[in-house]
Amino acid sequence: MTIKTHTAGIAQAVVLAALAAYPLVGSEFYVEMVAKVLVLGIFAMSLDLLVGFTGLVSLGHSAYFGVAAYAVALIAPEFAPANLWFVLGAAVLISAAVALGIGLLVLRTRGIYFIMVTLAFTQMAFFLFHDTALGGGSDGIYLNFRPEPRIGGWMPFDLAEGSQLYYFILAVAVLVFVGIKRVLRSPFGRVLVGIKSNEHRMRSLGYSTFNYKLGAFVLAGALAGLAGVLYAVLFGFVTPELLSWHESGHVLMMVILGGMGSPVGAVLGAGAMVALEEAFSLLTTHWQLLMGGVILAVVLFLPGGLIALPGRMRQLIKSGGPHE
Amino acid sequence: MSDQLLVADKLTRRFGGLSANEAVSLTLTRGRLHALLGPNGAGKSTCINMLSGDLPPSEGRIYYQGRDITALDAPQRSRVGIGRSYQRTNIFPGFTVLENCRLAAQSRHQRAWRLFANALGLRDTLDKAHAVMAEVGLEAQANRIAGTLSHGEQRQLEIAMVLATDADVLLLDEPLAGMGSEEASRMVGLLDTLRRSRAILLVEHDMDAVFAVADEITVLVNGQLLATGTPAQIRSNHEVQQAYLGEEAFHA
Ligand SMILES: Nc1ncnc2c1ncn2[C@@H]1O[C@H](COP(=O)(O)OP(=O)(O)O)[C@@H](O)[C@H]1O
Ligand SMILES: [Mg+2]
Numbered sequence A: 001m002t003i004k005t006h007t008a009g010i011a012q013a014v015v016l017a018a019l020a021a022y023p024l025v026g027s028e029f030y031v032e033m034v035a036k037v038l039v040l041g042i043f044a045m046s047l048d049l050l051v052g053f054t055g056l057v058s059l060g061h062s063a064y065f066g067v068a069a070y071a072v073a074l075i076a077p078e079f080a081p082a083n084l085w086f087v088l089g090a091a092v093l094i095s096a097a098v099a100l101g102i103g104l105l106v107l108r109t110r111g112i113y114f115i116m117v118t119l120a121f122t123q124m125a126f127f128l129f130h131d132t133a134l135g136g137g138s139d140g141i142y143l144n145f146r147p148e149p150r151i152g153g154w155m156p157f158d159l160a161e162g163s164q165l166y167y168f169i170l171a172v173a174v175l176v177f178v179g180i181k182r183v184l185r186s187p188f189g190r191v192l193v194g195i196k197s198n199e200h201r202m203r204s205l206g207y208s209t210f211n212y213k214l215g216a217f218v219l220a221g222a223l224a225g226l227a228g229v230l231y232a233v234l235f236g237f238v239t240p241e242l243l244s245w246h247e248s249g250h251v252l253m254m255v256i257l258g259g260m261g262s263p264v265g266a267v268l269g270a271g272a273m274v275a276l277e278e279a280f281s282l283l284t285t286h287w288q289l290l291m292g293g294v295i296l297a298v299v300l301f302l303p304g305g306l307i308a309l310p311g312r313m314r315q316l317i318k319s320g321g322p323h324e
Numbered sequence B: 001m002s003d004q005l006l007v008a009d010k011l012t013r014r015f016g017g018l019s020a021n022e023a024v025s026l027t028l029t030r031g032r033l034h035a036l037l038g039p040n041g042a043g044k045s046t047c048i049n050m051l052s053g054d055l056p057p058s059e060g061r062i063y064y065q066g067r068d069i070t071a072l073d074a075p076q077r078s079r080v081g082i083g084r085s086y087q088r089t090n091i092f093p094g095f096t097v098l099e100n101c102r103l104a105a106q107s108r109h110q111r112a113w114r115l116f117a118n119a120l121g122l123r124d125t126l127d128k129a130h131a132v133m134a135e136v137g138l139e140a141q142a143n144r145i146a147g148t149l150s151h152g153e154q155r156q157l158e159i160a161m162v163l164a165t166d167a168d169v170l171l172l173d174e175p176l177a178g179m180g181s182e183e184a185s186r187m188v189g190l191l192d193t194l195r196r197s198r199a200i201l202l203v204e205h206d207m208d209a210v211f212a213v214a215d216e217i218t219v220l221v222n223g224q225l226l227a228t229g230t231p232a233q234i235r236s237n238h239e240v241q242q243a244y245l246g247e248e249a250f251h252a
Helices: A002-025 A028-054 A062-075 A084-106 A111-131 A162-184 A187-204 A209-235 A245-258 A263-283 A287-301 A306-320 B044-052 B074-080 B097-106 B123-136 B151-164 B181-195 B207-213 B231-235 B238-246
Strands: B004-015 B018-029 B033-037 B059-064 B082-085 B169-173 B199-203 B216-221 B224-229
Touching: A002 A028, A002 A162, A028 A162, A028 A187, A028 A209, A028 A245, A028 A263, A062 A084, A062 A111, A062 A209, A062 A245, A084 A111, A084 A209, A111 A245, A162 A187, A162 A209, A162 A263, A187 A209, A187 B074, A187 B097, A245 A263, A245 A287, A245 A306, A263 A287, A263 A306, B004 B044, B004 B199, B018 B033, B018 B044, B018 B059, B018 B199, B018 B216, B018 B224, B033 B044, B033 B181, B033 B207, B044 B059, B044 B074, B044 B082, B044 B169, B044 B199, B074 B082, B082 B151, B097 B123, B097 B151, B123 B151, B123 B181, B151 B169, B151 B181, B181 B199, B181 B207, B207 B231, B216 B231, B216 B238, B224 B231, B224 B238
Parallel strands: B033 B199, B033 B216, B082 B169, B169 B199
Antiparallel strands: B004 B018, B004 B059, B216 B224
């Protein structure tokens, strides 16, 4: 047990060091790709809070991601850089508020109905930005300047510079990762896991589970919003596709691919998804077909996702060894 | 007067055309153990479900220390002090025994906003969890996964979890069913102690156990209240004797 947590700690330190060193060796193209993985990793971790820990399978999580990304583009002035802290705070708050409103309605449903209603809300958000003057139509909106992290007269760093943007995203991803780990071992987090295991019993023990689920929903929405902000800043434009249910399915597949119920798994899933998409799209234009095959294979042969792979291998080696 | 903790006033619960409980009234008093008897299908579990908030009554009111709590849902009733156990074991099978009890204890002081506190470091909650495991005799199994316990041990855990909520009123639905005789007699001894400071409603088929520990007994048949009284009164009640002699399901 302690040896295992020790190994996990060392592995995490090694990965973090590799990520920190990467801009020194990687090309600009790949540095941006790793940054994208980190952003999607935050997005996937936020969804995993619902799917893997609370047992709420949302198929509408892109709404909060996309709304925050749009908020950045809409708040930013056209001819000058916006203040990073202001747009970040405002966009995350907006996402949290949207999640609160939607959560109050959808959390009254269960199971397949929950999936359908979350899906319906994300489609509504998609059409709101796609078909009205608000979102600039199907072309989306360009962000003319990257926001500036100015505090008074002081600029601690400059996001216009690629590697500094990378380090900013890495720092946020690490903060989110550590924060989610802490939340999961808090009284609140233990209740979420209890709800996933047996909501009926949680209620008879005195937990008003609706409030807890709503709290999880808002927190997950806010973190998805944070990912959406980083996405807008990283790529400099937003399109309605960010809100579409494809994007919701996409992030759900990352969670499943990496292994539900594990923040490390969520980031792994995001990494695997981006890497496979990249590799397959070089091979063939029908890469989505291959992608579907990989997801199927994982669900069928590796139900715990990539995160379960080391344990599975250990088991295989053990069962191959001599019997007692 | 203030010792009357829970009063059920003419509770009726219908499932379609079936009246699972018909105008059932009973009073649970601090310091007393009230047994609920009746053949299978008599409506005992339905009665507990209405008292605990798992099922809304079709008619009738429920009072806790004089306050009408009929409109409160299950979590709210748990928080005012009504705890229950289930006839079919209802635990968190994937968690350790300790975590099952710890979650139950945490419900008394939920601290939902302390997002960065370590739940395992909350002393009051942890101490309570250990205390109830010791009370029911599960201390040695603290780190076992609850789903791997024997059936009897899972029944003990079921009780430990109610105790961890510090309930004033205990609604226990066949807690002894499935326990070994040693575990069962330990549990009867525990109920005897618990009763001193609480009100207990006990559903149980083992007549020897019931007549040994009950202060009052209510007999339900077909959802109807047949008789209420002391064990001596119930034993000599003509209607009860007739109902029982006619009932095969009731020869525990
Ligand atoms: N949820 C339900 N839906 C329909 N009928 C039910 C339900 N729960 C209980 N009943 C019926 O109500 C009657 C009383 O059941 P129950 O309260 O479980 O009896 P007991 O616990 O005394 O064995 C039975 O006929 C049972 O079939
Ligand atoms: Mg029953």
